[in-house]
Amino acid sequence: MTAFLWFKVGCFVALVLWEFAKGVMQGIRAGR
Numbered sequence: 001m002t003a004f005l006w007f008k009v010g011c012f013v014a015l016v017l018w019e020f021a022k023g024v025m026q027g028i029r030a031g032r
Contacts, residue, residue, distance in 0.1 A: 001009075
């Protein structure tokens with residue numbers, strides 16, 4: 001893979017993990 005493709009994949013994975021982490025934090029605050 002090229003460096004550009006790795007960069008795009010890395011950004012996508014980081015975004016997914018960030019959204020997942022926000023959802024988990026909201027769930028903890030909601031008491032679930």
